[in-house]
Amino acid sequence: MAEPVRTSAPESPLDASGTFADAYVRISGLDKTYHSERGDVEALKAINLEIRTGEFVSILGPSGCGKSTLLKCIAGLEDLTKGSIEIRNRPVTGPPLNMGIVFQRDVLLDWRTVLDNILLPIEFARHRTRDWREKALDLLHLFELEAFADRYPWELSGGMRQRVAICRGLIRDPDLLLMDEPFGALDAITRDELNLELERIWERSQKTVIFITHSIPEAVFLSDRVVVMSRNPGRIVEILDIEMARPRALDIRETPTFTGHVRHIRETFEGLGVMKRVR
Numbered sequence: 001m002a003e004p005v006r007t008s009a010p011e012s013p014l015d016a017s018g019t020f021a022d023a024y025v026r027i028s029g030l031d032k033t034y035h036s037e038r039g040d041v042e043a044l045k046a047i048n049l050e051i052r053t054g055e056f057v058s059i060l061g062p063s064g065c066g067k068s069t070l071l072k073c074i075a076g077l078e079d080l081t082k083g084s085i086e087i088r089n090r091p092v093t094g095p096p097l098n099m100g101i102v103f104q105r106d107v108l109l110d111w112r113t114v115l116d117n118i119l120l121p122i123e124f125a126r127h128r129t130r131d132w133r134e135k136a137l138d139l140l141h142l143f144e145l146e147a148f149a150d151r152y153p154w155e156l157s158g159g160m161r162q163r164v165a166i167c168r169g170l171i172r173d174p175d176l177l178l179m180d181e182p183f184g185a186l187d188a189i190t191r192d193e194l195n196l197e198l199e200r201i202w203e204r205s206q207k208t209v210i211f212i213t214h215s216i217p218e219a220v221f222l223s224d225r226v227v228v229m230s231r232n233p234g235r236i237v238e239i240l241d242i243e244m245a246r247p248r249a250l251d252i253r254e255t256p257t258f259t260g261h262v263r264h265i266r267e268t269f270e271g272l273g274v275m276k277r278v279r
Contacts, residue, residue: 023050024176024208025074030083032069042233043069047083049227049236054206058219059227060265062274066234067212071180074210075101087176096176100169104181106161108153108168114140115149118168125172132171139167143197159190166198179211183218192250195221203247217253220261228265230272238268 030047033040043066051057059067072078074085076095085092087099100121108117118136119129140146143163153161162182169177183191199222202209213219219226220242228238244257252258 022053024053024055024088025049025051025210026086026089027074028084028086030070030073030085031081032066032073032078033081044073045233045235047234047236049239051208051210054208056202056209056211056222056224057227058211058213058223058225059229060213060216060219061229061234062231062269063214064234065229065231067229068180070234071178071210071212075099075178098175099178100172100174100176101178102162102165102169102180102182104184106153106165108161108164110152110154113150113152114145114156114164117153117164118171121168121171135173136167136171139170142201143167157190158186159194162186162194163197166201170201175208177207177209179209181212181214184214191218196250198222199246199248216262216265217258220258220265221248221250221253226261226265228268230274237272240265 027047027049030044031042032044033042047070059070061067069078073080074087074092076092087096109120112120115133115136118139119132122129122132137146137149140149143166145160145163145167148156148160153164156164166182169179183194186194195218202222211219211222223242226240226242227236228240229235230237240261242261244252244255
């Protein structure tokens with residue numbers, strides 16, 4: 001029997017205060033200011049956001065709007081100037097144990113094999129790598145890379161290297177996966193392939209994913225909701241529900257619903273003056 005089609009994010013009724021009852025990540029009144037001898041720089045201002053358990057949320061905005069800074073705050077890698085971040089109702093005071101992270105650059109170690117790169121977080125956690133070897137090989141199989149387990153990163157294409165980086169982010173089976181423009185440096189064809197693979201993995205695992213991107217079509221294709229940000233300082237200007245059935249194939253980008261979402265976000269950026277109006 002075919003699996004039921006999900007038409008949107010998991011249903012999550014609002015509680016009496018108007019917030020998500022099952023919010024996995026809750027950001028309240030977040031400000032982030034960098035201090036230096038040349039003056040203060042407000043990176044983020046008045047960020048309020050709740051992300052539900054199992055939801056795929058993209059954060060979209062122009063360069064300099066604080067997207068990556070926000071992700072680092074969620075990851076516990078940046079101190080907050082004001083406000084709070086909670087994951088599962090617990091304040092974030094450092095990197096959560098149940099988190100995986102994937103960066104734009106794959107940051108693989110060229111002197112370690114693909115398998116050993118994937119097992120690196122296990123070494124950092126001081127676990128026995130031999131107990132996790134089968135899990136790492138299963139991930140390589142999932143991304144059709146099992147034949148490259150003993151190869152080195154310099155022997156792989158850019159797309160293959162990024163697949164390895166995603167495997168490394170998934171090795172500890174995190175509940176929360178943070179992704180900072182992971183496909184930004186890839187060619188269009190490889191990027192499309194990895195968009196499809198990421199959606200397939202997310203559909204199977206139902207992890208909570210926060211995905212940073214500059215690409216409007218990528219955000220719409222992957223997400224349950226798209227958080228639109230402006231800059232100077234970085235603020236949330238809109239949160240858009242993406243109401244399209246899953247799983248999604250690439251040809252969904254030709255549908256009126258998809259193009260309507262893309263057009264709406266583009267017009268939002270045009271109204272903010274961060275994108276030129278095309279006539």
